[in-house]
Amino acid sequence: MAYAIRIEIGESEAAAAPTIDWISTFYPEVIVGVEGSAVRLESEDHDESRLRLIWLTSLANERLLAWGATERAAVFAKLIQ
């Protein structure tokens, strides 16, 4: 049985595109597609709530990566010194 969810994404959601890419990499069993202003996730292995969790986790990951990039670089610069 296949499960699917559709998530509306705002135009300003810059993290959406890399999120879609990385879901395909880390969850090859999940099919990700864009439908207009929404993202569609489909899988035979994960039910709707798991698919939603995968989306949220991956989106949070991308956002944290973007927010923390400067801080992360600064930490490594300090450590290398």
Place this chain on the structure above:
Amino acid sequence: MRTGEKALCVSDTGRFFATSPNFLDRLCGENLTSEDWDLLADQGCAILDGDALGAVSHIYGVAERLTRAGALDYLILVPTLRCNLSCTYCQVSRAGLHQPGFDWSEETLGSVLQLLDSLATPRIKIEFQGGEPTLRPDLLRAVIDRCERFEDRQFVVCTNLHELSDEILELFDRADLYISTSLDGDAATHGRNRTGGDASTGQFLANLRFVIERYGPHKVSALPTIDAASPPDIDGLIDAYVEHGLESIFLRPINYQGFARKRYPGAREQSDAWRLYYERFVRRLIERNWQDRSRVLEESYFSICLRRIFQPGADRHVDLRNPNPMGVDYIVVDHDGTVFPTDEARMLSRSGVVDLSIGDVANGWAGEKRELLNRHATNQFDPACQRCAYQPYCGRDLVDDIARYGRIDFPKPETEFCRRHLHIFDFLFDLIYDEDPAVRYSLSRWLRLAGTPPALGEILG
């Protein structure tokens, strides 16, 4: 996480907590409450404005996760490539018992001794591998004698225990020497894979019993090599170890190299069958530890990975660390004096796949090749690793990537190293958040804790 409705959050320092989709919603929507922020700060997963101590603590935590390779103090020495056995999965790392030209020459021994003299560290660890190193007790003795000046010495002889001469036993009697051998399971399995006939298998088992009785099980370690296509019965394998008083079992899948890899094309990757077997094995250890608490059985690599989550720096396991610099704090010296960064690099080179030698013991190994390898020795800047929750606990294995894919820039999530460790850490976090007291009991013992805490992982938000 692999199951359920929780997500795992891990900071660069390796501190972690599990959380709900509602928390992630608030995070993604930039609607975290002040209570959320306070909880994150308490866990060391957020640094609030003006919290200088929190900032320093974060940097310290990140630094703790990074390997800082010191001076050379760990040598893997191959004094001979000759062996008195012909195991089914040993294709490139042995020569026939009477083949000439596969032992250290006088010059090579001299260079190894000179190298030992030049080391400025107070400690030394030497692992003798082969071939069968006990075929040359004179070379072992020469090296060991030369190490007397080190304050802290540890020697490991990796042996098939096929022959035990008086000369070898005299070396084994040393308190600073440990014995490492292979035990593939019951007598039939071990005989099929390694020793061949019943007499030879019986001789090995008698010698194993002998050294354990003489020295105690603390001095002897053994590991099984497993064929994932037809793995041994789990309880039978555990029993074979328990029977000898051995409590640590390092499950090792056959790692085909060179021509053997061509003969077994499917062997490039560990199969799902292996992962299933591995998981069943660990779960069985947990059950048996709970049933009989007089001893603690463990799968060694699983414990190492567990300790990397909770106790950074607890183990010096050179196969799982980040960065993983090569030819710096440990090297392999082959039977002809060639220096390799790892033992797998030695086998890969000897099987003719790619020459990963970085020099020789007489003339040094700090050349361009080593520098080239070490420019890529970290997982810190890989885009996939940066997005992986397990990055602070994981490592980097350039040689494994070269061995399997012929290159180091293969996408990480598609590499066997990544798949193997994703599986292990996924499984570990399942267990960390498992409420079964039997699971918590084993994890606490593997962490060497005195007691068993009520929970091993926090759930926030």
